[in-house]
Amino acid sequence: QKEVEQDPGPLSVPEGAIVSLNCTYSNSAFQYFMWYRQYSRKGPELLMYTYSSGNKEDGRFTAQVDKSSKYISLFIRDSQPSDSATYLCAKGAQKLVFGQGTRLTINP
Amino acid sequence: EAQVTQNPRYLITVTGKKLTVTCSQNMNHEYMSWYRQDPGLGLRQIYYSMNVEVTDKGDVPEGYKVSRKEKRNFPLILESPSPNQTSLYFCASSRGLAGITDTQYFGPGTRLTVL
Numbered sequence A: 001q002k003e004v005e006q007d008p009g010p011l012s013v014p015e016g017a018i019v020s021l022n023c024t025y026s027n028s029a030f031q032y033f034m035w036y037r038q039y040s041r042k043g044p045e046l047l048m049y050t051y052s053s054g055n056k057e058d059g060r061f062t063a064q065v066d067k068s069s070k071y072i073s074l075f076i077r078d079s080q081p082s083d084s085a086t087y088l089c090a091k092g093a094q095k096l097v098f099g100q101g102t103r104l105t106i107n108p
Numbered sequence B: 001e002a003q004v005t006q007n008p009r010y011l012i013t014v015t016g017k018k019l020t021v022t023c024s025q026n027m028n029h030e031y032m033s034w035y036r037q038d039p040g041l042g043l044r045q046i047y048y049s050m051n052v053e054v055t056d057k058g059d060v061p062e063g064y065k066v067s068r069k070e071k072r073n074f075p076l077i078l079e080s081p082s083p084n085q086t087s088l089y090f091c092a093s094s095r096g097l098a099g100i101t102d103t104q105y106f107g108p109g110t111r112l113t114v115l
Helices: none
Strands: A004-006 A011-014 A019-025 A032-038 A045-051 A054-058 A061-066 A071-076 A085-092 A096-098 A102-107 B004-007 B010-013 B019-025 B031-038 B042-051 B054-057 B076-078 B087-094 B110-114
Touching: A004 A085, A011 A019, A019 A085, A019 A102, A032 A061, A032 A071, A045 A054, A045 A061, A071 A085, A085 B042, A096 B042, B004 B087, B010 B019, B019 B031, B019 B087, B019 B110
Parallel strands: A011 A102, B010 B110
Antiparallel strands: A004 A019, A019 A071, A032 A045, A032 A085, A054 A061, A061 A071, A085 A096, A085 A102, B004 B019, B019 B076, B031 B042, B031 B087, B042 B054, B087 B110
16 A cells, blocks of 8 residues: 555546545654645645644645544635646655645636 | 756666766755656655755665765766656755755756666
């Protein structure tokens, strides 16, 4: 079993929809959980990180970690076409393990 | 301008011919890391470095070497490349732990093809 599993999609939703992206993970030693966004032909960029369970909000983005079920989620409210990208979840600190990435398309 | 540079951006080579991909950052970052990205497998960490002369294996270190003799440079060395190392490679750096306490900056990527 991979340490971080992520549905690769693709996922296509209309503009303005709420998007839910999810990952599951194993090996729950002390670590941080992160979400990266990657536009086509670019390197990834860090969106958000969380530590331990609970929610973290940044504008239209909310990251959620449920350590009891080993679930990581990213919610995007009022989705925009500019949110179209591949989203990667990751866990770790110095050593990072990434999910496969979910390709998201927001249709105008 | 704060940036991570990688060279070359594109490389086609043959099996067994040693190559080095350079990575340099101008932000005085302690942490640097190499990743490879393959369709369906996502981003996988090859090696990382917490500071000069401090390196450690990531998820997929086999077939790769790194060195960190200077803070700004973190070259990736393929001593004997094989076709399964054909991939898109990213170098990244951050001041803090893997971009957790500070943004992790990624280079533009190096597309390597090994024939």
